[in-house]
Amino acid sequence: VENVRLLDRLSSRKATLGTLYLTATHVIFVENGSETRKETWVLHSQISSIEKQATTATGCPLLIRCKNFQVIQLVIPQERDCHDVYISLIRLARPVKYEELYCFSFNPKLDKEEREEGWKLVNLNEEYTRMGIPNTYWQISDVNRDYGVCDSYPTEVYVPKSTTAHIIVGSSKFRSRRRFPALSYYCKHNNASICRSSQPLSGFSARCLEDEQMLQAIRKANPASDFLYVVDTRPKLNAMANRAAGKGYENEDNYSNIKFQFIGIENIHVMRNSLQKMLEVCELKSPSMSDFLWGLENSGWLKHIKAIMDAGIFIAKAVAEEGVSVLVHCSDGWDRTAQVCSVASLLLDPYYRTMKGFMVLIEKDWVSFGHKFNHRYGNLDGDPKEISPVIDQFIECVWQLMEQFPCAFEFNERFLIHIQHHIYSCQFGNFLCNSQKERRELKIQERTYSLWAHMWKNRADYLNPLYRSDHSQTQGTLRPQTAPCNFLYKFWSGMYNRFEKGLHPRQSVTDYLMAVKEETQQLEEELEILAERLANLQKSQLNDNNKVKIKQQDQSKQLGLSTSNNSLANTPQEYSNDLKSFPSWSPSQGDEEDSALILTQDNLKSSDPDLSANSDQESGVEDLSCRSPSGGGCLPSEDSGKDSDEAVFLA
Amino acid sequence: IMRSSQPLTGTNGRRCKEDEKLINATLRPGKRGYIIDTRSLNVAQQARAKGGGFEQEVHYPQWRRIHKCIERFNILQESLIKLVEACNDQSHNMDRWLSKLEASNWLTHIKEILTAACLAAQCIDREGASVLVHGTEGTDSTLQVTSLAQIILDPRCRTIRGFESLVVREWLQAGHPFQQRCAQSAYSNSKQKWEAPVFLLFLDCVWQILRQFPCSFEFNEQFLIMLFEHAYASQFGTFLGNNENERSKLKLPQKTMSLWSWVNRSEELSRFQNPLFEANSLVIWPSVAPQSLQLWEGVFLRWNRPSKFLDEAHEEIINIIKYN
Numbered sequence: 001v002e003n004v005r006l007l008d009r010l011s012s013r014k015a016t017l018g019t020l021y022l023t024a025t026h027v028i029f030v031e032n033g034s035e036t037r038k039e040t041w042v043l044h045s046q047i048s049s050i051e052k053q054a055t056t057a058t059g060c061p062l063l064i065r066c067k068n069f070q071v072i073q074l075v076i077p078q079e080r081d082c083h084d085v086y087i088s089l090i091r092l093a094r095p096v097k098y099e100e101l102y103c104f105s106f107n108p109k110l111d112k113e114e115r116e117e118g119w120k121l122v123n124l125n126e127e128y129t130r131m132g133i134p135n136t137y138w139q140i141s142d143v144n145r146d147y148g149v150c151d152s153y154p155t156e157v158y159v160p161k162s163t164t165a166h167i168i169v170g171s172s173k174f175r176s177r178r179r180f181p182a183l184s185y186y187c188k189h190n191n192a193s194i195c196r197s198s199q200p201l202s203g204f205s206a207r208c209l210e211d212e213q214m215l216q217a218i219r220k221a222n223p224a225s226d227f228l229y230v231v232d233t234r235p236k237l238n239a240m241a242n243r244a245a246g247k248g249y250e251n252e253d254n255y256s257n258i259k260f261q262f263i264g265i266e267n268i269h270v271m272r273n274s275l276q277k278m279l280e281v282c283e284l285k286s287p288s289m290s291d292f293l294w295g296l297e298n299s300g301w302l303k304h305i306k307a308i309m310d311a312g313i314f315i316a317k318a319v320a321e322e323g324v325s326v327l328v329h330c331s332d333g334w335d336r337t338a339q340v341c342s343v344a345s346l347l348l349d350p351y352y353r354t355m356k357g358f359m360v361l362i363e364k365d366w367v368s369f370g371h372k373f374n375h376r377y378g379n380l381d382g383d384p385k386e387i388s389p390v391i392d393q394f395i396e397c398v399w400q401l402m403e404q405f406p407c408a409f410e411f412n413e414r415f416l417i418h419i420q421h422h423i424y425s426c427q428f429g430n431f432l433c434n435s436q437k438e439r440r441e442l443k444i445q446e447r448t449y450s451l452w453a454h455m456w457k458n459r460a461d462y463l464n465p466l467y468r469s470d471h472s473q474t475q476g477t478l479r480p481q482t483a484p485c486n487f488l489y490k491f492w493s494g495m496y497n498r499f500e501k502g503l504h505p506r507q508s509v510t511d512y513l514m515a516v517k518e519e520t521q522q523l524e525e526e527l528e529i530l531a532e533r534l535a536n537l538q539k540s541q542l543n544d545n546n547k548v549k550i551k552q553q554d555q556s557k558q559l560g561l562s563t564s565n566n567s568l569a570n571t572p573q574e575y576s577n578d579l580k581s582f583p584s585w586s587p588s589q590g591d592e593e594d595s596a597l598i599l600t601q602d603n604l605k606s607s608d609p610d611l612s613a614n615s616d617q618e619s620g621v622e623d624l625s626c627r628s629p630s631g632g633g634c635l636p637s638e639d640s641g642k643d644s645d646e647a648v649f650l651a
Numbered sequence: 652i653m654r655s656s657q658p659l660t661g662t663n664g665r666r667c668k669e670d671e672k673l674i675n676a677t678l679r680p681g682k683r684g685y686i687i688d689t690r691s692l693n694v695a696q697q698a699r700a701k702g703g704g705f706e707q708e709v710h711y712p713q714w715r716r717i718h719k720c721i722e723r724f725n726i727l728q729e730s731l732i733k734l735v736e737a738c739n740d741q742s743h744n745m746d747r748w749l750s751k752l753e754a755s756n757w758l759t760h761i762k763e764i765l766t767a768a769c770l771a772a773q774c775i776d777r778e779g780a781s782v783l784v785h786g787t788e789g790t791d792s793t794l795q796v797t798s799l800a801q802i803i804l805d806p807r808c809r810t811i812r813g814f815e816s817l818v819v820r821e822w823l824q825a826g827h828p829f830q831q832r833c834a835q836s837a838y839s840n841s842k843q844k845w846e847a848p849v850f851l852l853f854l855d856c857v858w859q860i861l862r863q864f865p866c867s868f869e870f871n872e873q874f875l876i877m878l879f880e881h882a883y884a885s886q887f888g889t890f891l892g893n894n895e896n897e898r899s900k901l902k903l904p905q906k907t908m909s910l911w912s913w914v915n916r917s918e919e920l921s922r923f924q925n926p927l928f929e930a931n932s933l934v935i936w937p938s939v940a941p942q943s944l945q946l947w948e949g950v951f952l953r954w955n956r957p958s959k960f961l962d963e964a965h966e967e968i969i970n971i972i973k974y975n
Contacts (some may be wrong), residue, residue: 117819162672282942289759297749306745406964466967473963483741484748503942506935507866512927513971520975646706 001082005028005059006040007073008361009500020074022088025102027064029074042066043102045379045426052086055079062086065375067424071283094381098433101379101426103448110449118453119445122356122363123481128158130351134190137161137221143168150178152334152370152435158183170210174201174302179333181214182363184341185319189220192319194326196341196369198230198333199239215255215327222325227257227316229326231335233311242331258327263311265336265515266304268376268388274300275389282496302489308336309397310482313345320348320477321454334371339394341365346398347478354469355459358398359452362419363430368393372434377424379432383429392495395420399492402478406474407466412510413494415455415462416430420495421630422451443521465513546553652771653677654797654825658787659686660873671710677781684714685774689767689786689793691720703787714783719767722760724847730756731848735837738951746883759942764792765856765939768799776804778936789967790827791849797821801858804807806932810869811923815911818878820946822850828896833890850882855947859889860937866927867935870951872967874923879950881910888927926972 001020006029016038021028027047029040034443036238046066059075060082066072076082077604095101110118125140134140141159143149149172159182172180178197200211211462215501219228239249252260266274270433281287281295296302318360319323326344326433330336342352342365351357373379375386395416402409402416406606423431433439467474481487482631497503511529653655658670680682686706688695695705695718705715722730736749752758774782782800786792798808798821807813823829831845839846854875861875882890888907892898913919937943946952 021845287942288943289762290753290756292751293753293758297746297753300746301747302749309741405960407960407967421683465971466964468967471963471967473960481956482742484745485738485740485952488946488948488952489745492940497942502939505863505865505940507864507927509927511737514970516971516975517791520971523975547835 001076001085005075005076006031007061007075009073015075018086020076022085022092024092025105027089027092029072040072042070042072042091043425043427043543044089044095045102046070046421046424048378049090050086050093052082053490055082058332058570061255064089065279068421069282069496074580090222093285095379095383098380098442101432103426103429103432106427107447107452108449114453115449116445118450121450121452121456124154124358124360124364124368125156127360127364128183128186131185131186133158133186135188137191138183138186141165141168146436148572151179151437152177152372153182154368154370154436155177158186160221162220163214163217166211167213170208171214174206174208174211175199176201179370180211180216181327181377183347184328184369186574187319190323191224192325193218193222194315194319194341196333196337196365197327197329198337199242199331200250201246201248202243202248204243204248204253206246206334212255215250215258218325218327219257225240225322225324227259227324229315229324230255230258230260231263231311231315231326231328231340233263233265233328233330233340233425235266236262238267238331238509247331250305255581261308261314261497263314263340265307265311265330265340266334267331268390269385270300271304271390271393272388274304275392277301277495278496299462305393305396305400306482306484306489307481308339308343308393309400310338311340311486312347313480313482314348315340315344316477317479319344322648333391334369335376335388338365338369338371339390339397342394342601343397344485346401350408350475353408353474355462357417358411358415359455363452366394367430368436370435373431374434374438377431379426392420396492398494399495400487400489401478401480402464403490404487405473405478406464407468407471408478410467410469410474411462412464414510417495417498418455418462419451427451428454429633460514463514465510465517515640544583652775652784652797652800654789654793655783655785656793657698657703657785657787658706659702660699660707661702661743662699664707666710666843667704668947674711674783675713678785679779679781682701682780684780684781684783684784686711686714686716686720686785687767687771687774687796688716689721689784689796690718690723692718694720694723698787718769719763719770719796720769721763721786721795722756723787724791724849725844727760727847727849727852728842730760731837731851733757734951736820746833751947758941760852761855761859761944762939762941763936764795765799765859765944767792767796767938768803768856769936770934771796771800772803772934775800790825791832791847793827794821794827795849795853795856797825798853800964803859804934806930809867810930811874811920812915814870815873815914819911822853823889823934824895828891828893829882829890830897836883851879851950854879855950858947858949860905860935863937863943864935865925866929867931867933868925869928869930871925872923873975874952876949877914877923885910887913888889926969 002019004020005015005017010508016031022321025044027042027044032037042064046068047064048067049065051063051065053063055061059077060079061075062076062082062085064072064074090615098104128140128153137160138158139161141157141163142155144153144157145155145275147153147155149169158363168180172178175181176198181195181197184194191220199639200208215228215230222228230250234242242248250258250260252258277299278296278301281292281299283297284291315328316324318326322398325573328340333435340359345365346352346358349357352361367373369636371391372386375382376388376390378387398409399413399416402413422428429439429444430451432444432448435444439445493500564626653674658667659665671830674684684904688705690698698704698730706714708714733751733755734757737748740751743746744753767916771782771784774780784793786798798817801817801821802808802814805813808817827850828845829850831843834843834846835841836846836848857873858875861872878901881887885891886908888898888903889910891907892901897905914923928934949958
């Protein structure tokens with residue numbers, strides 16, 4: 001569709017004219033004229049909602065809201081066209097078959113071996129070995145090898161050595177969705193463990209011998225402790241209500257030596273509404289500070305983030321400080337349980353704070369344990385009541401921790417943002433379907449590519465320059481405080497206002513430091529090479545006493561070398577100039593790369609849409625603030641979020 | 652940029668040709684000027700009853716008056732007290748925290764002040780027009796606006812010496828009544844009539860800009876915190892008294908040491924330098940959207956949590972750059 005206008009979200013008077021394209025996988029807006037022909041790409045999978053607004057004199061507005069929080073406002077001149085686009089997008093954004101998803105057509109030009117290797121990058125068996133299993137107390141069980149016991153669990157589960165198949169099967173019959181207690185994390189320093197399950201089908205008085213034996217086995221697998229924590233992450237009222245439906249929670253009287261605890265994290269519906277409210281605040285045009293803070297409080301979002309974090313802190317404390325094992329569950333054990341177990345693991349084990357370790361963590365507690373990616377993030381068109389930002393909340397917990405412990409994580413904010421992006425993008429096969437069983441049936445690993453391999457290749461972009469594995473802050477357990485006045489929970493504008501670069505710090509400390517480190521590394525390498533050459537020359541000088549001429553040359557070379565060595569050492573100013581020319585130092589670019597893509601078939605398939613999909617006008621001299629009011633003279637207005645200096649930065 | 656106090660137009664609409672001549676002299680040929688009044692129109696109008704007022708268009712035809720309301724100083728102390736109270740509330744309730752933070756209005760003041768300063772800077776930079784800033788006395792919000800505008804416009808004000816000069820010029824010499832304003836701070840039991848954290852708000856605004864442009868300032872957060880402390884309590888005489896007149900009468904230059912003489916010693920300066928600083932000649936425009944403004948943890952949550960992890964991060968930054 002031609003002559004479509006893309007409106008700037010903050011300043012609706014600013015619009016770019018261009019052409020709108022709909023392809024099988026993307027919506028693409030290409031700017032008219034100008035040398036850059038800037039493009040905005042949006043994957044259909046990313047589209048959360050499309051709103052057709054009232055036709056005005058200028059055309060028909062169409063608002064596209066994305067799951068990665070990008071908001072695109074288009075104005076289509078003809079109502080007919082607008083309607084067509086609207087209907088098409090509705091269909092395209094709600095695929096009915098997996099094969100419609102981008103991951104099945106995405107082609108990064110890798111061969112079969114490379115694809116396989118990519119999928120092998122993260123290996124959970126290796127992970128459990130790293131934890132120290134099998135050992136005296138824990139082992140792998142193949143009881144679920146054909147998904148016969150629990151179809152949302154992986155084929156390989158880890159259980160106390162003392163449990164038999166009989167106990168596991170019996171326990172599974174007493175658990176919602178058959179999700180029996182299984183190992184999530186084992187702490188080899190003190191034998192304490194974190195296990196996870198779903199709620200017991202206890203109703204008001206039902207009991208199950210095998211389930212009680214299961215918990216006992218878990219407790220006994222930690223001989224130094226005489227009790228086991230059972231943590232129900234639901235609010236007490238909800239859990240109690242479940243009893244009427246024949247489910248519920250563990251009765252301390254029936255299970256020997258357990259200490260039961262409610263933590264009180266709200267359910268997926270509350271979280272979905274919370275996010276909705278927070279996004280409404282983000283969409284306010286020129287809100288006052290009060291509007292914003294009040295809106296944020298009213299959404300309850302940070303309160304929920306804190307609740308998840310506090311639960312993780314409680315469990316980490318139980319394991320690390322008390323040396324007590326914990327069994328965690330919620331209702332079905334695939335949402336709050338996943339959040340809380342992974343936060344706790346991250347606090348406990350520095351490995352999960354490395355890039356590779358974090359990938360492993362997500363594979364373990366989210367992917368393998370059957371978090372319902374399809375239902376929660378809408379791979380396919382489904383029940384809107386199943387949609388909920390569950391993993392988004394976990395990712396935010398990680399970011400909040402990164403803000404408080406800046407040296408403790410090997411990866412940076414961009415890593416988290418890209419992971420969130422790709423959970424929704426369906427460009428890779430990692431986060432499809434609702435369980436390992438479904439993914440294997442669809443042969444995901446043979447037909448799609450792994451996100452982890454892709455990110456690992458680009459890991460230089462995701463490093464935290466402040467991370468040092470030998471630093472005291474990176475080692476051991478993280479122990480954050482819990483009161484909000486002691487742990488400042490911040491609004492994550494990098495995520496929820498991701499595409500409004502004007503709102504973010506205009507110079508990126510991370511990028512600057514990475515550029516410095518890169519340069520340092522290059523200099524070190526150069527230094528090594530030069531030192532080697534120097535040594536060689538000195539050697540050859542000693543050896544070739546006869547060849548005077550050559551010797552002379554060597555000497556002059558030596559002189560040349562030494563002066564250049566000195567110049568390297570004596571001109572720090574040059575380095576800072578070099579730094580300025582490093583493309584990566586452009587402070588506002590962040591994760592967006594050059595968007596001068598050409599619309600060839602190749603590029604359509606192989607480009608990372610994430611990198612080109614910047615609807616944000618950062619490459620030009622964008623003046624976000626100067627809106628001339630009516631009545632003489634340009635009265636500068638409130639939000640002086642000017643980007644005019646970015647042109648200089650980019651130069 | 653000029654600063655003054657309010658004109659004494661009163662209810663009779665008095666005029667003063669000398670005043671008009673004076674400020675007209677700053678106009679560039681053929682250009683209008685802007686008067687930024689830091690009071691709302693209502694307040695400015697009410698000031699007439701007490702003999703004050705604002706510049707009337709008929710007498711100052713080449714000047715366009717803009718009202719950019721910044722809260723009056725007496726309200727600010729209450730704001731600070733509420734904020735500090737919120738920060739001391741050890742409750743685990745997030746709703747309570749957020750609502751107390753919002754009720755203090757601290758960040759609202761920050762937003763107002765920064766917005767007014769950006770406006771003044773825009774007049775200069777975008778319009779090429781002269782600006783006159785005043786409130787009532789010209790000793791509080793006026794100074795916040797003029798000094799922040801210079802930080803936005805002039806890279807020299809972002810160097811350590813430049814910033815020190817700015818403080819001396821726009822706060823000490825301009826007569827901000829430090830003695831009255833920085834008497835006791837948030838915990839005082841007696842409510843002093845003239846107390847207000849005007850200078851702290853200014854420093855907070857500088858910090859907000861620093862956070863948004865971390866490579867554009869020669870000094871770091873510690874420098875700003877140090878200035879905050881010395882404004883309230885100091886072994887140096889720099890922030891004593893309410894204006895130059897008083898300082899001279901008290902013979903402060905003869906009887907006390909200057910803060911700058913200590914700060915500028917190289918062993919002290921090294922603590923206050925920003926390792927990320929790269930001098931640039933840019934005009935830097937901060938975002939005043941609520942998402943861009945944050946609570947100044949370094950001051951308000953300073954005693955609530957160990958600074959260890961953030962200090963280590965700062966150390967690491969210094970190491971990376973030093974090694975390079």
